Amino acid sequence: MQVSIESTGDLGRRVVFRVPTADLEGRVGSRLREIARDARIKGFRPGKVPTSVIEKRYGPQVRAEILDNLLREGFGDALREETFQIAGSPRIEPSDEAAGEGELAYVADFEVVPEFGDIDLGKLNITRHTSAVEDADIDRMIENLREQRRSWSPVTREAKDGDLVDVEMWTEADGVRLPTEGSERGSTVIGSGMLFPTIEAELVGLKAGDEKTAEVAFPAEWPVAPLAGKTANVSLKALQVAEPQLPEANHAFIRSFGVKSGELEDFRKEIRSNLERELKGALMYRLRRAVGEEIISSYNHVTMPPKLVELEAKAMAENAVQQAREQGQAIQADPANFMDAAGKRVLIALFTGEVARRNKLQLDRGRLMETMRLIASTYEEPDQVIELYRNDPQLLAGLQNRVMEEQVTDWVAEQAQHTEQPLPFQDAIRPE
Numbered sequence: 001m002q003v004s005i006e007s008t009g010d011l012g013r014r015v016v017f018r019v020p021t022a023d024l025e026g027r028v029g030s031r032l033r034e035i036a037r038d039a040r041i042k043g044f045r046p047g048k049v050p051t052s053v054i055e056k057r058y059g060p061q062v063r064a065e066i067l068d069n070l071l072r073e074g075f076g077d078a079l080r081e082e083t084f085q086i087a088g089s090p091r092i093e094p095s096d097e098a099a100g101e102g103e104l105a106y107v108a109d110f111e112v113v114p115e116f117g118d119i120d121l122g123k124l125n126i127t128r129h130t131s132a133v134e135d136a137d138i139d140r141m142i143e144n145l146r147e148q149r150r151s152w153s154p155v156t157r158e159a160k161d162g163d164l165v166d167v168e169m170w171t172e173a174d175g176v177r178l179p180t181e182g183s184e185r186g187s188t189v190i191g192s193g194m195l196f197p198t199i200e201a202e203l204v205g206l207k208a209g210d211e212k213t214a215e216v217a218f219p220a221e222w223p224v225a226p227l228a229g230k231t232a233n234v235s236l237k238a239l240q241v242a243e244p245q246l247p248e249a250n251h252a253f254i255r256s257f258g259v260k261s262g263e264l265e266d267f268r269k270e271i272r273s274n275l276e277r278e279l280k281g282a283l284m285y286r287l288r289r290a291v292g293e294e295i296i297s298s299y300n301h302v303t304m305p306p307k308l309v310e311l312e313a314k315a316m317a318e319n320a321v322q323q324a325r326e327q328g329q330a331i332q333a334d335p336a337n338f339m340d341a342a343g344k345r346v347l348i349a350l351f352t353g354e355v356a357r358r359n360k361l362q363l364d365r366g367r368l369m370e371t372m373r374l375i376a377s378t379y380e381e382p383d384q385v386i387e388l389y390r391n392d393p394q395l396l397a398g399l400q401n402r403v404m405e406e407q408v409t410d411w412v413a414e415q416a417q418h419t420e421q422p423l424p425f426q427d428a429i430r431p432e
Contacts, residue, residue, distance in 0.1 A: 004016045005078050005079075005082070008109065010114075010303060011087070011111045011112050011114060011303065011304075011305045011306075012109070012110075012111055012112075012305075012307075013084075013109075013110055013111070013112055014107060014108065014109050014110075015074075015075060015078045015079075015090075015107070015108040015110075016095070016105060016106070016107050016108075017070075017071055017074045017075070017078075017105065017106045017107075017108070018100065018103045018104070018105050019067070019070055019071075019074075019103065019104045019105075019106070020102060020103055021102050021103060021104055022102065024063070024066065024067060024070065024104065027066045027070075028059070028062055028063050028066055031062050031066065032051070032054050032055060032058060032059065032062060035054060035058050035062070036049055036051070036054045039054060039058075041053065041057070067104075071092060071106055071108075075090065075092075075108060084112040084113065085112060085113040085353075085354070085357065086110055086111075086112060086113070087110075087111045087112055087113045087305045087308050087350060088110065088111055088305065088307070088308045088311065089110070090108040090109065090110035091108065091109050091110065092106055092107070092108045093106065093107055093109075094106055094107075095107045111305035111306075111307055111308055112305070113305075113350050113353070113354060114302050114303055114304065114305070114350070115302075116299060116302060116351060116354055119351075119354070119355060119358065121355070121412055121415035121416050122415065122416065122417060123298065123416075123417075124291075124294040124295075124298060124412070124415075124416035124417065125294060125416065125417050125418070125419075126287075126290050126291060126294060126412075126413045126416045126417070126418040126419075127290050127418070127419055127420075127421050128287055128290070128413055128418050128419070128420050128421070129283055129286045129287070129420075129421050129422075129423050129428060130283070130420050130421070130422050130423070131279055131283060131422065131423045131424065131425050131427075131428035132279075132425070133272055133275045133276050133279060133425055134425060137275060137425045137426070138268050138271050138272055138275070140426075141271050141275065142249055142267075142268075142271065145257070146246040146247055146249065146253075147244075147246065149246075149247050149253070149256075150244045150245060150246050150247070151244075151245045151247075152164050152242035152243070152244060152245065153242055153243055153245050154208070154240055154241065154242045155241055155242060155243050156207065156208065156241075157207065157241070158204075158205045158206065158207050158241075159190060159203050159204055159205065159206050159207070159238060159241045160190065160204060161190050161191045161204065162189065162190060162191060162243075162244060163189070163190050163241055163242060163243055163244075164187060164188075164189050164241075164242040164243075164244070165187065165188060165189075165190060165203050165206070165238055165239075165240070165241055165242075166185070166186075166187050166238070166239040166240040166242075167185070167186055167187070167188065167195075167203060167236055167237065167238055167239060168183045168184070168185050168236075168237040168239055169183060169184055169186075169199075169234055169235060169236050169237070170182070170183045170184065170234075170235050171216075171227065171232045171233070171234045171235070172232060172233050172235075173218075173226060173227055173230045173231070173232035173233070174226075174230065176226050178224070178226060178227070183235075183237075185239070188200055188203070190203055190204060196216070196218070198214075198216050198217070199214070199216060199234060199236070202214040202216075202234070202236060203236065203238065206236070206238040206241070207238065207241060208238055208239065208240050208241050209237075209238065209239075210237070210238050211235070211236065211237045211238075212235075212236050213233050213234065213235050213236070214233070214234050214236060215231060215232075215233060215234075216231065216232055216233075216234045217230075217231045218230055218231070218232060249264065249267070250262075251263075254266075254267045257270070258270075258380075273377075275425070277374055277377075277378075278429055279425060279428060279429060280374075282428050282429040283428060284406055284409070286428070286432065287409055287410070287413055288405075288406075288409050289432065290413075291348075291409050291412050291413055291416075292344070292348045294416065295347065295348050295351050295352075296344050296347060296348065299347060299351060300347070302347065304343050304346045304347055304350070305346070305350075308346055309339065309342050309343045309346050310335070310339075310342075312338075312342035312343075312345055312346055313335040313336070313338040313339045313341075313342035314335045314338075316335070316338040316341060316342055316345075317333035317334065317335040317337070317338050318333070320333040320338075321333045352405065352408045352409070352412065353408075355408060355411070355412060356404070356408050359411070361404075361407060361408060361411060363400055363403065363404050363407070364403070364407055367403055367406075367407065368399065368400060368403045371399065371402070371403050372386055372389055372399060373386070375389075375399075376389075
């Protein structure tokens with residue numbers, strides 16, 4: 001195979017492969033003869049299947065596989081003596097223009113990792129946040145779980161913060177009534193923000209059957225156009241007031257969360273384990289963000305591969321559309337609006353990849369298994385989840401990339417100038 005390589009820009013490269021047709025067909029013929037010796041096709045004795053039948057049935061697949069192997073070998077040979085690293089995946093396409101007589105030609109276009117020069121991680125300044133799960137955090141979680149399982153009991157007293165109020169209302173602004181006839185009915189927990197906070201506050205002090213009219217100023221961005229930016233009279237009628245009843249954290253309550261013993265001590269252990277898992281992920285997110293910001297600040301002068309950035313921007317736009325769709329929204333996302341963020345993502349990924357290569361960092365199999373077990377522990381059948389990862393190459397590759405990224409992040413933070421900053425658990429898990 002003849003191979004030539006050329007530059008198509010600062011970070012663009014092109015490799016041209018020329019494969020003699022006779023060489024390809026010779027390998028294909030050899031492989032088809034091997035298949036013919038063992039092929040079992042209805043109507044023919046083993047080893048006696050005509051060549052034309054073998055060619056028709058297996059020829060296209062065999063030819064594609066051998067050509068793919070030849071191109072992979074040629075691509076590897078072409079880059080073996082080069083000092084650059086590939087960024088992204090090459091795009092390989094046939095080229096009739098580059099082919100000579102008796103040849104097949106293919107062109108591979110790709111981009112390379114930019115030159116970062118001497119990488120001195122000691123110049124980076126990283127803040128590593130630390131935190132721990134305290135007993136008070138477990139107490140708070142148990143209270144939250146009780147809140148989630150609360151029931152409501154009607155009361156005859158005046159409504160107060162935390163009560164559930166069934167309310168009937170209608171609004172008038174500038175002579176326009178909403179709704180035009182009748183009233184709207186709804187329910188809200190006072191203080192929850194389920195209704196406009198000003199309206200919720202007006203419900204305090206009302207008993208079932210009480211009515212009042214409140215003057216409410218709606219913000220300019222209010223989604224109901226006739227009320228946006230206007231002061232309206234809102235007529236309210238409390239239909240029912242109910243107070244919350246929290247269940248006891250007894251055996252039945254605890255067993256409902258999958259703790260078979262029903263014992264409070266075991267329940268607290270389970271909650272601690274879940275909170276520590278959540279905390280570990282939150283702290284790693286914070287560390288990755290801190291490392292990424294330092295990389296961007298120190299190496300934003302390095303030009304990134306443009307096509308790779310475009311692909312990342314497109315992926316980010318598609319992800320935004322998908323997330324909106326899952327929330328019941330329909331949006332259009334222009335990849336151009338994600339180019340800046342995509343460039344930063346690519347910079348961080350290529351930089352950390354270069355750090356791993358230069359320092360010969362290898363995937364920690366122990367850490368991989370620990371992460372896999374942590375993920376599996378959140379499911380009812382952990383062993384099945386682990387088997388799923390082991391038997392799905394794509395799923396396993398994604399997990400390997402995640403663990404390797406965390407390893408490199410930890411390593412960069414250790415080499416950099418770093419300080420530790422303790423955070424309470426609630427602050428540590430709060431999104432930045």
